[in-house]
Amino acid sequence: MDKKHKFETIETAWCPGCGNFAILDALKETLTELKVKPHEVLIVGGIGQAAKTPQYLNVNGYESLHGRALPPAAAAKIANQKLKVIVNTGDGDSYGEGGNHFIHNIRRNVDITHFVHDNQIYGLTKGQSSPTSDLGHITDFTPEGVIDRPINPVATAIALGAGFVARAFTGDKEHLMEMMKEALNHNGYALVDILQPCVSFNKVNTFAWYSKRVYKLTEGKKYDSTDKGAAFQKALEWGDKIPLGILYREEKKSYTDHFDFLKTTTLLELPHDKKVVRGFIEEFF
Amino acid sequence: MDYNILIGGAAGQGMDTLATVFSKILHKSGLCLFTLQDYMSRVRGGHNYYQIRFSDTFVKSHREDLDGIIALNQETLDLHIGRLKQDGFILADENVTSKDSRLITIPAALIAKEVGNVKTTSSVTLGFLCKLFSIESTFMGDIFSGMFAESVAKQNIESFTRGQALTESKYKASKARPGKTMLVHGNHGIALGALAAGLRFYSAYPMTPSTTIMSFLAKKAKAAKVIVEQAEDEIAAIHMAIGASYTGVRAMTGTSGGGFSLMVEALGFAGIAEIPVVIALIQRPGPATGLPTRTEQSDLMYAINASHGEFGRMVIALRNPEDAFYQTARAFNIADKYQMPVILLGDQYLADAVQTVKAFDIDKIKIERHLAEPKPYLNGKDYNRYELTQSGISPRLIPGLVPGTAVNIDSDEHDVHGNITEAADVRNSMVEKRARKFERLKREVMEPELLGDDSMDILLLGWGSIYSQLSEAVDILNQNSKRKYGALVFGDIWPFPQTTLIEKARIVKKIINVEQNHDGQLARLVREVTGIQMDGSVLRYDGHPLSPAEIARKVKEI
Numbered sequence: 001m002d003k004k005h006k007f008e009t010i011e012t013a014w015c016p017g018c019g020n021f022a023i024l025d026a027l028k029e030t031l032t033e034l035k036v037k038p039h040e041v042l043i044v045g046g047i048g049q050a051a052k053t054p055q056y057l058n059v060n061g062y063e064s065l066h067g068r069a070l071p072p073a074a075a076a077k078i079a080n081q082k083l084k085v086i087v088n089t090g091d092g093d094s095y096g097e098g099g100n101h102f103i104h105n106i107r108r109n110v111d112i113t114h115f116v117h118d119n120q121i122y123g124l125t126k127g128q129s130s131p132t133s134d135l136g137h138i139t140d141f142t143p144e145g146v147i148d149r150p151i152n153p154v155a156t157a158i159a160l161g162a163g164f165v166a167r168a169f170t171g172d173k174e175h176l177m178e179m180m181k182e183a184l185n186h187n188g189y190a191l192v193d194i195l196q197p198c199v200s201f202n203k204v205n206t207f208a209w210y211s212k213r214v215y216k217l218t219e220g221k222k223y224d225s226t227d228k229g230a231a232f233q234k235a236l237e238w239g240d241k242i243p244l245g246i247l248y249r250e251e252k253k254s255y256t257d258h259f260d261f262l263k264t265t266t267l268l269e270l271p272h273d274k275k276v277v278r279g280f281i282e283e284f285f
Numbered sequence: 286m287d288y289n290i291l292i293g294g295a296a297g298q299g300m301d302t303l304a305t306v307f308s309k310i311l312h313k314s315g316l317c318l319f320t321l322q323d324y325m326s327r328v329r330g331g332h333n334y335y336q337i338r339f340s341d342t343f344v345k346s347h348r349e350d351l352d353g354i355i356a357l358n359q360e361t362l363d364l365h366i367g368r369l370k371q372d373g374f375i376l377a378d379e380n381v382t383s384k385d386s387r388l389i390t391i392p393a394a395l396i397a398k399e400v401g402n403v404k405t406t407s408s409v410t411l412g413f414l415c416k417l418f419s420i421e422s423t424f425m426g427d428i429f430s431g432m433f434a435e436s437v438a439k440q441n442i443e444s445f446t447r448g449q450a451l452t453e454s455k456y457k458a459s460k461a462r463p464g465k466t467m468l469v470h471g472n473h474g475i476a477l478g479a480l481a482a483g484l485r486f487y488s489a490y491p492m493t494p495s496t497t498i499m500s501f502l503a504k505k506a507k508a509a510k511v512i513v514e515q516a517e518d519e520i521a522a523i524h525m526a527i528g529a530s531y532t533g534v535r536a537m538t539g540t541s542g543g544g545f546s547l548m549v550e551a552l553g554f555a556g557i558a559e560i561p562v563v564i565a566l567i568q569r570p571g572p573a574t575g576l577p578t579r580t581e582q583s584d585l586m587y588a589i590n591a592s593h594g595e596f597g598r599m600v601i602a603l604r605n606p607e608d609a610f611y612q613t614a615r616a617f618n619i620a621d622k623y624q625m626p627v628i629l630l631g632d633q634y635l636a637d638a639v640q641t642v643k644a645f646d647i648d649k650i651k652i653e654r655h656l657a658e659p660k661p662y663l664n665g666k667d668y669n670r671y672e673l674t675q676s677g678i679s680p681r682l683i684p685g686l687v688p689g690t691a692v693n694i695d696s697d698e699h700d701v702h703g704n705i706t707e708a709a710d711v712r713n714s715m716v717e718k719r720a721r722k723f724e725r726l727k728r729e730v731m732e733p734e735l736l737g738d739d740s741m742d743i744l745l746l747g748w749g750s751i752y753s754q755l756s757e758a759v760d761i762l763n764q765n766s767k768r769k770y771g772a773l774v775f776g777d778i779w780p781f782p783q784t785t786l787i788e789k790a791r792i793v794k795k796i797i798n799v800e801q802n803h804d805g806q807l808a809r810l811v812r813e814v815t816g817i818q819m820d821g822s823v824l825r826y827d828g829h830p831l832s833p834a835e836i837a838r839k840v841k842e843i
Contacts, residue, residue, distance in 0.1 A: 004689040010704075039688050044528075047696070054693070055704055060684040061693040062531060063705075064524065065554050071521040072528025078512055079486060079532040083685050104517035261510045268533050268683070270510050272483040274647060280505055281477055281645050284467035 007031050007038055008058045014049060019196030019207075022170035023088070023117055024056055030180040031059075031084075042083045044073040046093035048124050050117030050196075053088035067097025074110040074255070080268045081111070081256055084184065091118040095131040095151050102153075106160040109188045110255040115180070116153065116191065119198035120205045127201035137204055155235035157191045158228065158248045164190035165235070165248045169214050170197070171207060175244060182246060188254040195242070210242070217245035225249045286341050286459060288418070289348055291365055293334035294357025296327060303355070303407040304335035307414060308639060309428055311339050312468040314420050316458060317641035319344035319753075321634075321830070326493070326577040332360055341459045343641060346753040349832050352456075353417075355410060356381050362388070374455075376413065378406075389452075396447050402437065405444035412448025419454040465644040467606075471635030471750070472497040474609025474645070475565050479537055480509055481650045482614040486529035486536040488514040488522045493577050494633040495539040495567035519544035523551040527560050531694060533656065533683035535617050539565035542584050543574065549591045552626055556596030556719070558694040559671070559679065561620035561627075563613070568632040570828045579828030580633035582749055582801040586809065588628045589779045595716070597623065597723025600779035602630040602749030604734070608776060609635065610645045618653040619729075623722045624681055630778070632801070634830045635750035655681065662687040669701040670694060673714055677721030723780065732785040733773040737763055741771030744793040745840065746786075746819075748775040748807050751799055757833035758799075762840060770840070772799075775807070781814045795820040797843055799836055802826055 007028045014020045031041060041059040045051030047066035054061030060083070064072050069089045077085040087094075094102055094116045105112075121139065122128040129139045129146045132153065136145040157165045164186040168179040176194065183190035195214070197207045217223040217234065223245070224230060231248035256262045261270070292307070294300040304320065311318050318339040325331035336351075338344050351369045356362040356377040366385065369375065375388045379395075382388075393409035408429075415422050425445055429438040469477075476498045479487070489499045499513060506513045512529075516522035522538045529536040540548065545566050555562045566588055570581035588600045599619055603609040609631065616627040657680035662668045668690045672679045679701075684692035693703025698715060700706045734752070737745075737759035747755045752774040762770040771793075773786060790796060798808040798819050803826040808819045821843035825831045 013705075037688060039690055040685055042532075042684060052705070055695075058691055060691050061695070061703065062528070063695040063697060064528075065550055065696050068520065068524045068551070068554075071516070071524035072531065075486065075488065075514075075525035075528035075536070076532045078514075079529040079534045079536075080685060083532065100517050101521055104521065108514075259512070261507075267485050267510075267512060267529075270485065272652060273510070274481075276509055277477070277480045278647050280480060280509070281467070281647060284469050284473065285465065285644065 293361030409448035474606035478613030553592035604752035758836035
């Protein structure tokens with residue numbers, strides 16, 4: 001097969017050892033396994049190191065403004081449901097600058113997949129605290145340590161009614177790919193918060209720090225990911241133990257399922273109907 | 286004939302229904318009208334009014350002197366009696382009092398009560414008005430049954446008939462509808478123009494006075510197969526429109542000044558990423574929240590200059606509802622052709638003034654998409670989203686159409702493939718490519734419309750909705766005048782069309798700008814682009830529209 005019909009990665013500007021590599025690799029392999037074609041995929045990013053992901057894969061790429069990955073991604077999916085629309089962007093982009101879009105795109109429930117490269121730090125701007133930085137974290141802007149409480153993205157997403165909420169870790173590629181696959185197959189908005197070390201600017205939440213704490217929800221006692229109460233309880237767990245896996249899952253209508261005229265075609269393919277508009281004009285006669 | 290009546294009261298008193306139904310009756314009778322709405326930014330109470338001016342020919346604008354006042358409360362009478370003509374009338378219920386002999390009181394509420402429904406009070410008043418102006422009432426049944434359930438419609442007809450019985454016909458309303466007409470406001474023009482152009486996606490956040498574009502589109506969304514999405518904020522609204530546009534559908538957003546301020550970063554994004562987007566900016570007095578429900582033309586320089594960095598955009602000022610219809614449709618073609626944002630400038634005056642206009646002709650609308658043909662790329666040609674061309678316009682391919690081909694767009698500076706670059710030569714070539722598009726766009730801007738005398742001594746300059754008042758002001762000025770007056774009203778305003786202006790400026794004695802703002806923004810733009818200075822200005826910035834008579838008066842003083 002011609003090279004451009006397979007998923008290929010392109011040379012990146014990431015630091016050696018960055019967690020982004022694992023995400024890019026996992027994504028490439030997952031998409032290959034799902035048998036979609038590169039031209040059928042649209043990856044949208046905001047601004048940041050993670051947000052450069054669309055640049056590094058031979059798919060349709062949309063690098064938006066900082067914090068503004070979700071709105072165009074949702075609209076692109078609404079306009080052309082044949083595209084597999086993925087958002088790859090960071091914790092600052094998703095939960096800070098784009099916080100309002102995070103909230104409302106959960107409500108909107110467009111069939112898009114949101115992979116948050118969550119390294120609890122700002123990388124591109126060289127080491128400021130992020131919305132997920134833990135209390136006390138000393139950064140450039142917080143020499144005395146962070147005093148603002150961190151956002152809990154998975155608990156927030158569950159509280160807002162997201163239909164698919166998962167957490168993964170770049171240290172476990174197989175599990176990460178499984179989460180990606182499940183998220184990509186979910187009809188509606190799916191969030192995967194991916195824990196990822198920043199080797200250059202986060203000296204606290206390192207690979208070892210995460211490795212020591214993470215465990216899979218599927219390990220041990222049986223976990224029911226459709227039980228919202230249990231999901232919320234697990235979502236609040238953070239610190240010594242951090243759960244990985246599908247925290248919550250609920251099948252519901254996605255945005256475009258509400259429109260009869262999108263059942264058999266896409267917005268893009270709809271022909272222009274002059275007669276209908278002529279009728280609207282005549283209502284004013 | 287040329288009558289002008291005012292209907293006033295507190296919000297929630299049924300004034301809207303009265304004015305709307307009366308407008309419908311006038312329209313159905315074959316008359317032309319122009320309504321001016323003046324309302325406060327509150328849901329209940331306050332003082333609000335409609336002015337309805339009607340005639341047997343097109344009414345260009347509102348006017349100040351009144352033939353009649355329909356006072357739903359005492360305040361309406363007290364505030365507006367000074368504008369009532371000597372032979373005018375005031376119509377009110379018995380709760381309004383005055384020593385003025387022009388006051389006619391009718392027991393409208395009492396009659397409505399007798400009919401069995403106090404809510405039909407305004408129908409008593411309507412009946413009275415229709416009889417007074419000799420307007421036929423044969424279609425009242427249709428109007429009421431279109432609005433209410435059968436029993437309520439019947440009560441309204443009864444109240445209407447009893448209102449008619451209260452007076453004799455005093456005024457004679459002839460009917461000579463000038464061809465096929467519509468009763469619309471400017472925002473209808475925008476919404477219908479967008480639909481005629483093949484709009485598929487509209488995302489916005491509610492903001493007066495742009496909201497009625499969205500509410501109209503929302504009502505038609507299902508039938509028109511359009512997605513109308515209320516975004517969480519204006520930032521999301523424009524980004525959604527741009528995202529939809531990227532995939533190849535026609536997309537638009539609309540707002541007023543405050544919301545536009547939130548959209549500005551995305552405007553620059555559409556500029557560098559070269560994604561078409563149409564933005565309706567319906568102005569109101571600013572800055573910040575300003576006067577939310579009133580009118581102003583103070584975002585001209587802002588629309589032209591908004592965003593950091595340099596890129597081309599087009600700004601079109603909408604002059605009247607017809608212009609709004611045709612120019613909105615054209616805006617989509619221009620946005621697609623040049624792959625850049627197009628801003629449509631309206632304002633509250635144009636947005637809310639319901640008026641009779643010549644019927645929109647959808648057959649005049651041509652949809653020109655300017656999309657790249659997928660065929661060469663299907664045959665193996667390499668695709669580059671930002672290919673360097675002589676025109677500066679690169680092939681715009683719909684993503685997902687060609688296997689093995691990616692459509693990459695980027696808010697960073699990028700190379701021809703759409704990949705981030707910091708190479709100086711690539712940066713230069715991209716800046717120059719985008720600038721070439723703007724240069725090419727200059728070739729198709731439309732010159733301003735000339736009103737009044739072509740061989741004028743005094744030239745008035747305006748832009749956008751002031752067209753309404755200027756077209757009548759020029760007529761007033763040219764009556765029994767030795768001096769000849771003309772006006773140029775700009776529709777396309779950026780890039781700035783200067784040929785006609787430069788030509789006229791050479792021969793006229795005086796140039797006067799007429800604008801709804803304090804700073805004289807058009808004068809500033811003209812000076813900046815052409816070096817031409819104004820000899821005087823007529824400006825108003827209290828939130829209320831200049832009237833034609835007021836313009837004429839002030840022009841004569843200069």
